[in-house]
Amino acid sequence: MESPVVELDGVVAVLGGFPALAGATLTVQRSEIVLLRGPNGAGKTTLLRVCAGLVPIARGQATVLGCDLAVDRAQVRPLVGLLGHRNGLYLDLSVQENVRFWGATVGATPLEVDAALERLGLAGRLAGLSVRRLSAGQQRRTALACLVARRAQLWLLDEPHAGLDAAARDEVDATLRQAAAAGATVVVASHELERAGALATRCVHVVGGQIEAEPVPR
Amino acid sequence: MTSWRIARLVAGKDLRIEWRSRVALNQVLPFAAVVMVMFAFALDRLPRPAGAEDSLLESVAPGLVWLASLFSLLLLVQRAFAVETDDGALDALRVARVDAGALFWGKTLALAAQLAVLEALLLVTAVLLYGTEVRASGVVLLIATWVAATFGLASVGTLYGGLAAGARGRETLLPLLLLPVVAPVLIGATRAVEAALGTGGTAIADGWPWVGVVAVFAVVFGAGGTLAFGPLIDE
Amino acid sequence: MAATDASPGGTATRGTRLIGAAAFVGVAWLVAFGLGFSPADRDQRESVRILYVHVPSAWLAYLAFVVTAVASGLYLFRRRHSLAWDRLAGASAEVGVLFMGITLVSGMLWGRLTWGVFWEWDARLTTTAFLFVTYIGYLAVRRLGGSHEQRARRSAVVALLAVLEIPLVHWSVVLWRSLHQEASVIRPDGDVKMDGLMLFTLFVGIVAFTLLYVWLVIHRQRTLTAEDALDDAGLDAAIAARRAEAVTAPEAV
Numbered sequence: 193m194e195s196p197v198v199e200l201d202g203v204v205a206v207l208g209g210f211p212a213l214a215g216a217t218l219t220v221q222r223s224e225i226v227l228l229r230g231p232n233g234a235g236k237t238t239l240l241r242v243c244a245g246l247v248p249i250a251r252g253q254a255t256v257l258g259c260d261l262a263v264d265r266a267q268v269r270p271l272v273g274l275l276g277h278r279n280g281l282y283l284d285l286s287v288q289e290n291v292r293f294w295g296a297t298v299g300a301t302p303l304e305v306d307a308a309l310e311r312l313g314l315a316g317r318l319a320g321l322s323v324r325r326l327s328a329g330q331q332r333r334t335a336l337a338c339l340v341a342r343r344a345q346l347w348l349l350d351e352p353h354a355g356l357d358a359a360a361r362d363e364v365d366a367t368l369r370q371a372a373a374a375g376a377t378v379v380v381a382s383h384e385l386e387r388a389g390a391l392a393t394r395c396v397h398v399v400g401g402q403i404e405a406e407p408v409p410r
Numbered sequence: 411m412t413s414w415r416i417a418r419l420v421a422g423k424d425l426r427i428e429w430r431s432r433v434a435l436n437q438v439l440p441f442a443a444v445v446m447v448m449f450a451f452a453l454d455r456l457p458r459p460a461g462a463e464d465s466l467l468e469s470v471a472p473g474l475v476w477l478a479s480l481f482s483l484l485l486l487v488q489r490a491f492a493v494e495t496d497d498g499a500l501d502a503l504r505v506a507r508v509d510a511g512a513l514f515w516g517k518t519l520a521l522a523a524q525l526a527v528l529e530a531l532l533l534v535t536a537v538l539l540y541g542t543e544v545r546a547s548g549v550v551l552l553i554a555t556w557v558a559a560t561f562g563l564a565s566v567g568t569l570y571g572g573l574a575a576g577a578r579g580r581e582t583l584l585p586l587l588l589l590p591v592v593a594p595v596l597i598g599a600t601r602a603v604e605a606a607l608g609t610g611g612t613a614i615a616d617g618w619p620w621v622g623v624v625a626v627f628a629v630v631f632g633a634g635g636t637l638a639f640g641p642l643i644d645e
Numbered sequence: 646m647a648a649t650d651a652s653p654g655g656t657a658t659r660g661t662r663l664i665g666a667a668a669f670v671g672v673a674w675l676v677a678f679g680l681g682f683s684p685a686d687r688d689q690r691e692s693v694r695i696l697y698v699h700v701p702s703a704w705l706a707y708l709a710f711v712v713t714a715v716a717s718g719l720y721l722f723r724r725r726h727s728l729a730w731d732r733l734a735g736a737s738a739e740v741g742v743l744f745m746g747i748t749l750v751s752g753m754l755w756g757r758l759t760w761g762v763f764w765e766w767d768a769r770l771t772t773t774a775f776l777f778v779t780y781i782g783y784l785a786v787r788r789l790g791g792s793h794e795q796r797a798r799r800s801a802v803v804a805l806l807a808v809l810e811i812p813l814v815h816w817s818v819v820l821w822r823s824l825h826q827e828a829s830v831i832r833p834d835g836d837v838k839m840d841g842l843m844l845f846t847l848f849v850g851i852v853a854f855t856l857l858y859v860w861l862v863i864h865r866q867r868t869l870t871a872e873d874a875l876d877d878a879g880l881d882a883a884i885a886a887r888r889a890e891a892v893t894a895p896e897a898v
Contacts, residue, residue, distance in 0.1 A: 204884060208790060209876055214887040234890075244505055248792065250880070266644075269507040280502030282423065282493065284430040289423075296419050297506045322430065323497075342506065400891030401884075569806070573786070573799065583789075587782045587803075590775055591810050594817040601821070623817050630809050638802045641721075 195258070197222050197346055197377040198243055203252035204401075205235075205242050212238035214401030215252065220379060225372050225391060228381040230398035236381035237276070239398060240348040243379065244274040257345055270298065273344030275352055279335035281323045287334045288319040295341030308340040312367060329360025336367050347371055347378045354383075365391045413512040420508070420516025425523060427493055434524045438485045442528060445478040446535050467540040469610055472603035474540070475532045476559070476596050482528055483563050483592075484585055487571035490521055495575055500643070510640030514568055518635065522564035529556060548606030551617045555606065558621055559599040562628035566591055569635040572643045598623040656867035664860045671853025678846040692758035693843070699751035701850035702744045703773060705858050709741025710776060712862075713783075714808045717801035728873065729866075731797035734804060736865035738783055740858055745777040768819040775814045779807050793873055 198220035205213040212235045220226050228236045241247045243256050245265035254261040259268040274280075281290050288309065295305045309315045312333045323331055332352060339347055347368070353361045361384070368378050368391065380392070397404040428434055453474075454467050467474075494500040503513065536542040544552070567588065574584040598620040604610065605617025657665075679697040713734045720730035752770055753763045764770070787800045 204880075206792065206880065208792075209879070209883070211880060211884045211887045214884040246501070246504060248794070266507060269505045272505065274501070274505050276498055276501060278498035278501075280498045282427055282499055283497055284427045284493075285423070289426065293419065293423050294502070294506065297416070297508050338502075400889065401887045402891055404891075573803070583782075583785060586778075586785060590778045590782065590814075591806075593775065594810075594813045597817045597821050619820065623813070623820065627813055630813065631806075634806060634809055638806060641798050641802050644798075 194222060196220055197224075197257055198379070199253070199255040200239075200242075201253040203242060203254050204250045205238050205247050206250045207238060207247065211250075211401055212247075213242065216398075216401065216403050218396065218403050220377055222377050223372050223375060224393045225368060225378040225380065227392035227395045228379065228398050229383070229395060234398045235401040236398045237350050238401075239403075240274065240276075240350050240379065240381060243268075243346065244272050244348050245269045246274070270342075271344065272346040272348055273339035273342055275332075275335050275339065275347070275349045277350055277354070279323075279331050280338070281331065281334060283324040284322060286320050286322050287314050287326070287330075287337075290323060290334060291337045291341050294338040298342050300341050300343070305341050308337045311340060311370065312337045313363070327360075328355045329357065329363065332356060332360065333363060333367070336364070340371070345376055347376055347380075349378070349380045349382075351381055351383065413509050413515075416509055416512035417515040417519065420513055421519040421523075424490065424493070424517060424520030428520070428524060433489050434486060434528070438482050438489070438524075439528060439531065441485060442478045442482045442532055443535055445481055446474065446532065446539055449474045449478070450539060465541065468542060471536045471540040471542045472607060472609060473596075473600045475529070475536050475603070476599050478532050479525070479529050479563070480589065480592060480596060482532075483525060483567050484588065486521060486524055486528075487567040487588070488581065488584060490517055490568070491571045491575035500575060504644065510643065511636040513643075514572075514635050514639035517572075518561075518564045518568045518632075521568055522560050525564055525567075526556065526560045529560060542607060545606075545608055548608065548614050548617075551602060551606040551614055551621065554621050555599050555602040555617070555624065558624040558628050559595050562595050562624055562631060563592060565628065565631040565635045566595075569631065569639060569642070572639055575643070594627050595624055598627070656864050656871070661860060661863050664856055664863070668853060668856035668860050671849065671856050675846070675850045675853045678842075678849055682842065682846070684840070684842060692755060695751050695755040695758070697846055697850045699748060699755055700847055701854040702748040702751060703769070704851055705854050706741055706745040706748050706773060706776065708855070709737045709744060709858065709862075710780075710807075710811070712737040713741065713804050717804035720797055721801045721805070726794070726797070728793055728797055729870070731793070731801065732866050732869040732873065733862070734801065735784075735787055736862045736869055738780055738787075738804075739865060740861045742777065742780045742784065743861075744854070744858070745773060745780065748773055749777060766818075766822060768815060768822055771818045771822075772811065772815040776811060779811065783807065793876070 196219045198218060200216050200218045203213050203216045204211055205216075214235075216235070216239060218226075218239075228239065230236055238247060242249060242254060242261070245256070245259075245261060245268040248265065249262055256268045257271045259265075259271075261268065282293070285293070288305070291308060291314075292302065292305050295301075295308070306315065309319055314330070314333055314337055318326070318330065323334060326334065336352075349368070352364050352368075356364065368380065372378050381398075450467060453470065454465065491500075494503065533542075533544075537544065570584060570587045570591070574587065601612075602617040602620040602624065605612045605614055605620070608614075675697060679694050716730045716734035716737065720726060720728075720734065723730075749770070752773075756765060757763050783800060783803050786803050787796055789796070789799065791799075
């Protein structure tokens with residue numbers, strides 16, 4: 193059995209004096225899609241940011257994609273893709289320019305970029321539109337296309353369904369399943385109860401900065 | 411990807427964004443022009459003292475041009491980083507682990523390009539509004555000052571802009587940090603331009619030591635910025 | 646200079662009590678010599694006594710700046726990134742701002758009494774004013790929030806940038822003022838001829854103020870250490886409270 197993609201053990205993460213994570217323990221295997229559920233303020237966002245190597249660990253152990261986050265959390269960053277509450281796009285550039293830029297940071301060729309746009313249904317007319325003029329769902333898809341172009345091995349998504357209509361949410365889910373099928377690992381924080389069964393291989397409950405595992409009702 | 415390519419990528423991205431949104435063109439440039447007009451309101455004394463060669467405005471025109479440039483620099487820097495924080499792109503840049511030195515150079519070059527155009531237009535405004543005259547013999551000195559000062563200001567601006575980006579109270583922190591630091595450029599560039607234009611009878615030869623001061627500033631902060639930018643924008 | 650065996654009620658130790666006593670004695674001597682024993686200057690008369698405060702303060706302001714810069718460098722460039730250096734840098738900066746304020750105010754008073762002007766654009770005063778503003782900016786950066794390490798790293802970088810910047814400012818102001826030779830008839834300090842006793846008083850002032858600086862910085866650094874420790878100690882309690890949310894939290898959305 194290959195080593196897990198994410199291994200957190202008793203992780204405490206402090207943000208401005210407040211322990212957003214108070215001893216979180218979680219293991220995620222490759223190609224899993226793990227759904228993080230929990231009330232607001234439970235620590236889901238911090239958990240994702242810890243895995244992305246953005247937030248330092250005050251206590252505990254964390255290994256993501258083979259990188260020890262206590263030693264050097266910057267190392268893991270290029271390997272992951274983090275989609276937070278905002279999309280991380282340049283609003284005045286077009287879809288294609290955005291995906292090209294982010295792809296270029298890992299040396300992706302224009303061909304790879306175009307393939308990513310195809311996969312997310314953003315090729316053609318949409319590609320030339322400035323991001324500012326897209327709908328929320330299209331912007332979210334652009335952000336996902338950037339993750340694809342950056343060849344992220346671990347996808348960390350913070351409420352990717354927020355603000356999207358039903359059709360757009362389905363598209364997001366389809367993309368996530370595709371990514372997992374292609375070998376990436378996906379951790380999604382979401383309030384969407386109904387999606388749990390269809391999307392996730394495993395559901396995990398985050399509350400009080402800690403994690404309780406739950407089997408997915410199938 | 412090599413650092414130079416990343417720097418070019420980032421600079422190109424910034425300039426392309428400016429080209430699309432035209433914020434510097436439509437907002438900062440008019441602001442700078444308004445500042446020049448306000449200077450005239452505040453400073454032009456009438457009647458001109460008898461026998462005086464230059465009016466007050468003419469004699470302080472070089473300083474006013476650089477002052478207006480500095481105020482505009484504050485806006486340009488805030489805009490350069492607003493682009494990154496608007497949709498959380500700065501976070502994404504951290505995650506992408508884009509080389510901080512290359513990121514610094516990319517943003518500095520884009521900022522320098524915008525600043526250079528702005529300064530040139532401000533000089534034209536001074537010619538129009540203050541009666542400044544540019545003499546041919548001073549053009550080389552003028553260009554040297556322009557290049558060195560623009561570079562120094564863009565480096566320092568990017569550096570402190572990165573610090574202030576994403577921090578609480580960022581708008582008021584940037585001027586407090588940036589304006590004292592750019593004092594050597596203000597002093598040096600003003601004296602150099604005075605020499606180039608012959609304001610108050612200054613000889614051109616007097617201006618070159620000042621260009622030296624500004625150039626040292628540009629080199630120091632170009633190098634310092636490359637090293638310091640990473641720790642400053644990191645979480 | 647980490648917090649050692651400070652008494653639980655405060656930050657004083659035997660060492661600081663000694664230094665504090667010495668500083669007190671030094672300042673007492675300074676007052677005695679400055680106000681009493683040293684002669685009035687031939688030209689400036691009694692107003693020269695302000696220099697006994699102004700010059701030592703200026704010396705301390707620059708010393709504090711150097712200490713902050715060196716401590717910042719030691720924080721950044723040592724492998725272990727010990728926060729003690731960061732706290733020393735912060736303490737020194739706070740005390741330094743105080744002495745810079747005293748320098749500027751005493752300089753202005755002296756200039757007003759002696760030459761009739763509050764301010765002169767000479768290199769020393771102008772650079773000190775710049776240092777003052779730079780330090781205020783530095784202290785503002787220290788208060789930006791975030792973890793102790795973030796604060797330390799950001800402010801260390803800003804302090805080291807100031808090390809680069811202040812000589813540049815000084816150099817350009819010196820060049821600038823050299824253009825205005827005729828104004829140098831009025832020079833706020835440096836041209837005063839001092840006889841032996843006056844120089845001695847100045848020396849006493851420098852020593853007394855240095856002791857005062859050391860005493861203040863040690864105490865301030867210990868206070869900062871205690872504040873940081875308080876943040877960390879509160880962490881366990883905060884973690885427990887955080888975990889308690891799991892028990893009382895409503896079922897997930």
